[in-house]
Structures are given as C-alpha cells and as structure tokens.
Amino acid sequence: MSATIPAEKEITxxxxxxxxxxxxxxxxxxxxxxxxxxxxxxxxxxEREKNGITxxxxxxxxxxxxxxxxxxxxxxxWNLRHKLGKLYSPSTGFDLPDGSIKSPDAAWISNDRPxxxxxxxxxxxxxxxxxxxxxxxxxxxxQRKMTDTWIANGVRLAWLIDPYDEKVYIYRPxxxxxxxxxxxxxxxxxxxxxxxxxxxxxxxxRGK
Numbered sequence: 339m340s341a342t343i344p345a346e347k348e349i350t351x352x353x354x355x356x357x358x359x360x361x362x363x364x365x366x367x368x369x370x371x372x373x374x375x376x377x378x379x380x381x382x383x384x385e386r387e388k389n390g391i392t393x394x395x396x397x398x399x400x401x402x403x404x405x406x407x408x409x410x411x412x413x414x415x416w417n418l419r420h421k422l423g424k425l426y427s428p429s430t431g432f433d434l435p436d437g438s439i440k441s442p443d444a445a446w447i448s449n450d451r452p453x454x455x456x457x458x459x460x461x462x463x464x465x466x467x468x469x470x471x472x473x474x475x476x477x478x479x480x481q482r483k484m485t486d487t488w489i490a491n492g493v494r495l496a497w498l499i500d501p502y503d504e505k506v507y508i509y510r511p512x513x514x515x516x517x518x519x520x521x522x523x524x525x526x527x528x529x530x531x532x533x534x535x536x537x538x539x540x541x542x543x544r545g546k
Contacts, residue, residue: 366390372439373458376431383429388437402472405501406443408541409468413444416528416535423448423465431459434491442467442488446532463492466531470542471500484509495531501544 367375372386383395406428417425426432426445433439445464452462467488471480480498488496489509498507506526508516518524521539528535 361394363392386439433459433461444468466495468497
C-alpha cells in the first residue's frame with residue numbers, strides 16, 4: 339500500500355515556481371492552450387511570447403511587491419481624480435497584435451480606446467506601461483521587452499524602473515531612449531499620456 343503524501347507536501351505548480359523560480363515551457367503553446375493553462379492556474383502569472391514560448395513567473399519578493407503597489411496606488415489616485423482611462427494590475431494579461439500575451443507591472447488605457455470586453459485577455463494595446471526591475475530580472479532582457487514588445491506593439495509611453503541602479507529608462511515610439519539617473523529628489527512626469535501625473539522617484543528606491 340503506497341503512502342499518502344500530506345496535502346501540505348504536495349507538489350503544485352504554485353509552490354514549484356515559489357521555490358525554484360520561473361519555469362519556461364519547452365513546447366510552444368497556441369493561444370487556446372495558453373488560455374486554458376491560465377484558467378487552470380489563475381493565481382500564477384503566465385506570459386506568452388509571440389512564438390508561443392511560455393514562461394510561468396515566480397512570485398515577486400517583498401521589495402518588488404511594495405514598489406509595484408506604490409506605483410499602482412499613485413497612478414490610481416491620479417486616475418480617480420481625472421477619470422481619463424482605466425488602470426490595470428500586474429495580473430492582467432494583454433493579448434497584443436504580434437501574438438504575445440504579456441502582463442506589465444502597471445498598464446493604463448485611455449477612454450478613447452475601449453476594450454470590447456468579450457475576450458479572456460485585454461485586446462487593446464495600453465497607452466502606458468511600467469515595468470519595475472526585480473533582483474532576478476536581467477536588465478537587458480527587460481530592455482528588449484520594452485522595445486520589442488511594448489513599443490513595437492503600439493504603447494505610447496513606457497517606463498522601465500530600475501531601483502537597483504536608480505535609473506529609469508523612458509521609451510516612446512520613434513524616439514531614442516531617455517534615461518533618468520538618480521532617484522533622490524526627482525520626479526517622473528506622465529507627459530501627454532498621463533497628463534498631470536508625477537511619480538516621486540524616491541518612492542521607487544530600495545528600502546522604501
């Protein structure tokens with residue numbers, strides 16, 4: 339008679355990525371298969387590349403989670419005041435024109451670009467996205483994501499916030515990347531995409 343493994347010891351996808359980090363599936367998934375996987379594991383963040391390669395992400399650590407939450411709260415307060423669009427959390431999947439399905443740390447879509455609301459994932463390209471680098475994220479990989487995924491698919495303004503080097507990389511279509519170095523005493527403006535919004539970069543510093 340085989341022994342029964344206690345429930346708390348069972349191997350699940352959730353505790354595997356929590357313990358061992360992100361998992362890259364070796365077989366590309368169709369959008370249908372990706373959707374079924376996402377529905378089966380709703381508590382796990384999953385992203386699909388345009389070629390079908392799928393990554394099951396590990397949970398963010400304490401510092402990264404705090405910075406993500408702070409950014410969302412600040413944009414949320416601005417958005418509630420101005421009511422110019424909709425803000426989306428990191429758990430939201432965006433079905434992009436190139437076939438990839440991605441979930442930025444923060445995304446905002448103006449009221450001028452309403453979603454049909456008929457699909458499992460949002461099928462409108464965000465006007466604005468932000469990605470916050472965590473300690474396990476290779477910088478070059480994130481930089482490629484900003485240009486090859488977000489800007490290439492039509493995002494109007496994208497921020498890559500690196501709290502480790504205290505730099506922000508600002509991306510806009512057809513423009514060279516702008517870099518803000520040093521967070522102390524500086525703010526980041528939402529420009530014409532998030533008019534009137536300012537992010538105090540000290541809130542993105544490590545230890546905050």
